Amino acid sequence: MTGTYTFDGVIIGGGHNALVLAGYLAKSGMKIAVVERTPELGGGLGTVQSSLAAGFYHEYHSQFHRNIPNTPWYKDLDLGSYGVEYIYPQVNNGMPMSDGRNLVIHADPAVTRASIARFSKKDADTYWDVYHRYQDMARAIWAAKDYAPPLPPDEEQELLARSRMGREFLDMNRASAYEVVFDLFDTTALKAFYLFLFSVRGYLPAPTVKGTGFAIVAMTYLGNKAMLPKGGARRLGDALTWMISAHGARIFPATEAERIIIEHDTAVGVETTDGKKLMGKRFVASSVDPTQTFLRLVGEKNLDSSLVAKVKDYKYGVSGKSFGVLFALHAGVRERPAYRSAAWDPLINDSFNCCIGYETPEEVIEHLEEVIDGTPPEVIGMQAACPSIFDATRAPGGKHVLLGWQFAPFALKDGGAEGWERLRGPYAEKMLARWRQYAPNLEPKNIIYSFGQTPVDTQEHLINMREGDFHVGALIPGQLGFNRPFSEVSNYRTPIKHLYLTGAGTHPGGNITGAPGYNAAQVIARDLGLDLWWNPPDPRTIWAQLD
Ligand SMILES: Cc1cc2nc3c(=O)[nH]c(=O)nc-3n(C[C@H](O)[C@H](O)[C@H](O)COP(=O)(O)OP(=O)(O)OC[C@H]3O[C@@H](n4cnc5c(N)ncnc54)[C@H](O)[C@@H]3O)c2cc1C
Numbered sequence: 302m303t304g305t306y307t308f309d310g311v312i313i314g315g316g317h318n319a320l321v322l323a324g325y326l327a328k329s330g331m332k333i334a335v336v337e338r339t340p341e342l343g344g345g346l347g348t349v350q351s352s353l354a355a356g357f358y359h360e361y362h363s364q365f366h367r368n369i370p371n372t373p374w375y376k377d378l379d380l381g382s383y384g385v386e387y388i389y390p391q392v393n394n395g396m397p398m399s400d401g402r403n404l405v406i407h408a409d410p411a412v413t414r415a416s417i418a419r420f421s422k423k424d425a426d427t428y429w430d431v432y433h434r435y436q437d438m439a440r441a442i443w444a445a446k447d448y449a450p451p452l453p454p455d456e457e458q459e460l461l462a463r464s465r466m467g468r469e470f471l472d473m474n475r476a477s478a479y480e481v482v483f484d485l486f487d488t489t490a491l492k493a494f495y496l497f498l499f500s501v502r503g504y505l506p507a508p509t510v511k512g513t514g515f516a517i518v519a520m521t522y523l524g525n526k527a528m529l530p531k532g533g534a535r536r537l538g539d540a541l542t543w544m545i546s547a548h549g550a551r552i553f554p555a556t557e558a559e560r561i562i563i564e565h566d567t568a569v570g571v572e573t574t575d576g577k578k579l580m581g582k583r584f585v586a587s588s589v590d591p592t593q594t595f596l597r598l599v600g601e602k603n604l605d606s607s608l609v610a611k612v613k614d615y616k617y618g619v620s621g622k623s624f625g626v627l628f629a630l631h632a633g634v635r636e637r638p639a640y641r642s643a644a645w646d647p648l649i650n651d652s653f654n655c656c657i658g659y660e661t662p663e664e665v666i667e668h669l670e671e672v673i674d675g676t677p678p679e680v681i682g683m684q685a686a687c688p689s690i691f692d693a694t695r696a697p698g699g700k701h702v703l704l705g706w707q708f709a710p711f712a713l714k715d716g717g718a719e720g721w722e723r724l725r726g727p728y729a730e731k732m733l734a735r736w737r738q739y740a741p742n743l744e745p746k747n748i749i750y751s752f753g754q755t756p757v758d759t760q761e762h763l764i765n766m767r768e769g770d771f772h773v774g775a776l777i778p779g780q781l782g783f784n785r786p787f788s789e790v791s792n793y794r795t796p797i798k799h800l801y802l803t804g805a806g807t808h809p810g811g812n813i814t815g816a817p818g819y820n821a822a823q824v825i826a827r828d829l830g831l832d833l834w835w836n837p838p839d840p841r842t843i844w845a846q847l848d
């Protein structure tokens with residue numbers, strides 16, 4: 302349907318970051334429109350019912366939601382009252398090993414310490430010490446950076462260097478994650494476990510890159526807080542959608558933005574592929590990838606050539622040497638995985654997130670190198686989960702759903718992106734076979750169906766995840782913090798008046814954090830002169846008070 306509609310603000314894309322932004326501004330009294338290309342809102346909150354068997358629900362995107370009920374936006378937007386309910390699996394991460402032993406990372410650090418102590422008392426004590434000693438630093442520096450617009454690097458450095466805690470953080474962060482893991486621990490399996498968790502979360506580029514060190518310490522404290530919404534990730538998207546609707550926002554699903562309407566160097570609205578004009582009297586915000594925002598929606602003719610060059614140089618996923626690209630195995634099974642190593646510690650069977658197939662740090666690094674080279678790893682090392690153990694609504698009649706993720710290149714060295722079509726089935730089978738080595742009951746008679754999701758599928762579903770990159774842009778030093786997506790369009794503002802950015806392509810990047818939406822809301826509200834009814838933290842103030 303064509304027509305012209307007028308709002309205070311129009312937001313392009315309906316992923317969780319756009320919805321968080323819409324929530325704050327709608328609650329501020331703004332008349333907001335959200336334009337989403339697919340029929341469903343939520344973007345990477347994408348639970349889908351299997352077309353192969355009724356009642357089995359799979360996550361095509363996010364599975365592990367980290368500590369969401371404690372984020373500022375979850376509380377400010379009162380999302381708990383819109384029907385979303387989080388389940389917190391206590392055995393948060395597990396690593397079964399081929400020699401029959403295992404390691405678990407538990408919600409209770411004392412249980413983790415006991416698990417590590419069976420390998421090395423020294424490592425167990427180090428874990429315990431790091432868990433407690435750096436909690437304040439993880440909260441005051443690491444977490445505070447995410448939930449605030451980024452500061453210019455020189456200012457950040459100077460502010461942190463004023464305190465003892467800040468200097469300790471800067472020192473630790475000069476090293477690479479790889480170096481810190483080797484510095485802290487002796488146990489080979491524990492080092493591999495840490496490097497795997499670091500990489501699969503796509504914190505930063507390869508763990509061998511300098512400047513990634515503190516992530517390992519932060520993970521010790523923050524890494525046991527993965528959760529899942531009852532009924533699937535989509536329930537969080539639903540809660541956000543219902544929340545913004547309750548505050549008067551208008552939603553346009555199955556509606557694709559084609560062009561940002563620019564008059565006199567000012568963004569005044571959005572034109573859609575079906576001919577609608579959605580006018581934004583006060584602002585337009587784009588939550589989609591920077592490439593699409595600038596080259597397609599704004600258009601080169603409205604930009605300086607230097608900015609166009611920067612956009613064209615913006616790197617995604619593996620071509621930027623970061624690891625936000627995954628091949629997924631999905632399956633419906635009669636019985637949940639029963640691990641061989643349960644004889645060592647039965648808690649492994651209740652692990653939410655299992656690290657399968659990496660047992661040495663060298664294996665993790667070799668896999669990442671293979672992926673960069675364009676080769677799907679021959680020996681599988683994967684993240685594996687059976688969410689229906691914790692949430693029985695995911696599968697009918699006591700059956701289960703499985704999810705496995707393997708790092709993958711988008712374009713194969715042999716066959717390019719199209720090559721995945723040929724590998725989809727065989728590679729999913731290979732992952733299942735690898736999982737079976739650790740959980741022998743995943744034999745053919747237990748499998749109701751299985752299928753693979755390629756990085757190309759990811760890009761086709763959500764076009765902003767270019768090259769299958771779930772971070773919507775490589776997390777590499779030149780594209781992080783104040784430089785995300787690039788310094789010319791930092792801090793959610795653009796050179797076009799009234800045009801703002803949010804989404805994973807802005808600080809602090811991808812994953813279900815809501816931080817890009819939360820931070821953009823603060824910037825836009827301040828620019829529009831709205832009263833801030835919430836209380837965003839200010840790193841300048843927090844860091845000035847550190848010892
Ligand atoms: C396989 C996989 C596994 C993942 N696992 C996890 C996990 O376990 N934990 C975690 O925290 N994160 C995970 N992620 C990452 C997470 O899903 C993303 O980082 C997150 O969804 C980004 O949120 P966003 O709101 O910025 O963008 P998105 O969720 O990508 O939403 C952007 C929206 O914009 C829409 N759009 C694009 N172009 C247009 C247009 N022209 N007009 C209108 N709409 C448009 C898209 O359809 C989409 O709905 C995973 C992702 C993938 C692919």
